[in-house]
Amino acid sequence: MSQKNSGIGALVAVGIIAAGIGYAVGVSIKGSGSPSANTETAGQEAVVDTGETVEQLSEKLSAVMMPQEEYEKLTAAIYQTGLTLLTSRAQSSGLEVDPSIGEDLKKIVSEKYTRDYFTKMNASAMTGLEKTDLFQIIKFYETDAGKKFLSLSPKIIANTMTTVRDDMAAWIPQTVETLMEKVKENQPKKADGQKEAPKKPGSANKS
Numbered sequence: 001m002s003q004k005n006s007g008i009g010a011l012v013a014v015g016i017i018a019a020g021i022g023y024a025v026g027v028s029i030k031g032s033g034s035p036s037a038n039t040e041t042a043g044q045e046a047v048v049d050t051g052e053t054v055e056q057l058s059e060k061l062s063a064v065m066m067p068q069e070e071y072e073k074l075t076a077a078i079y080q081t082g083l084t085l086l087t088s089r090a091q092s093s094g095l096e097v098d099p100s101i102g103e104d105l106k107k108i109v110s111e112k113y114t115r116d117y118f119t120k121m122n123a124s125a126m127t128g129l130e131k132t133d134l135f136q137i138i139k140f141y142e143t144d145a146g147k148k149f150l151s152l153s154p155k156i157i158a159n160t161m162t163t164v165r166d167d168m169a170a171w172i173p174q175t176v177e178t179l180m181e182k183v184k185e186n187q188p189k190k191a192d193g194q195k196e197a198p199k200k201p202g203s204a205n206k207s
Contacts, residue, residue, distance in 0.1 A: 054129075054130070054131050054134065055123070057131065057134035057135070057138065058123035058124075058126040058129065059119050059120060059123045060134075060138060061123070061126065061137055061138050061141075062118070062119045062120075062121075062122040062123040062126070063119045064138065064141050064150070065122065065141075065153075066118055066119070066122070067150070067151075068115075070154055071115050074113075074118070075109055075110060075113050078109050078113055079106050079109045082105050082109060083097075083102055083105055086101070086102075086105065
């Protein structure tokens with residue numbers, strides 16, 4: 001169960017991680033857009049002003065960064081986690097979960113975790129991006145390179161997560177064992193013939 005919950009947390013974070021990457025890419029392509037009659041300048045760069053607020057642009061970018069396919073994968077993972085917990089609880093009570101109950105759960109998940117839910121959640125994490133930044137990032141994602149990068153982002157992140165997970169599975173136990181040896185070495189040694197500290201009054205068991 002803990003692994004499934006970790007997976008969900010990681011998937012939800014995809015949008016936020018992609019935002020940071022997208023921002024870095026957007027900054028690197030400053031000046032690539034052509035100015036129009038209605039523009040807003042930042043430094044020497046001109047960007048198209050669509051009249052949208054920072055909040056609207058943040059939600060627009062968040063929606064772009066979570067395609068429908070990824071949204072469906074995310075809600076499916078949430079549903080599966082809930083179903084696993086429900087089934088486990090039922091079995092521990094000697095009960096069976098009717099398929100109709102599973103459909104009820106699926107409906108509950110879809111009603112709570114809508115696209116708008118994730119769009120607003122990820123948008124709230126973009127408070128460090130200014131209007132010009134958002135324009136540049138959105139413009140990048142509309143290019144062929146941006147679309148390709150967006151389609152590869154889940155694979156890149158998943159590969160990173162898998163590599164780190166496998167590495168930690170081998171590295172952490174070894175590191176803990178090494179440190180445990182140091183813990184043992186650092187324990188205060190009792191002098192030869194040292195008596196145990198007297199017990200506190202009332203600590204002995206009464207007969």
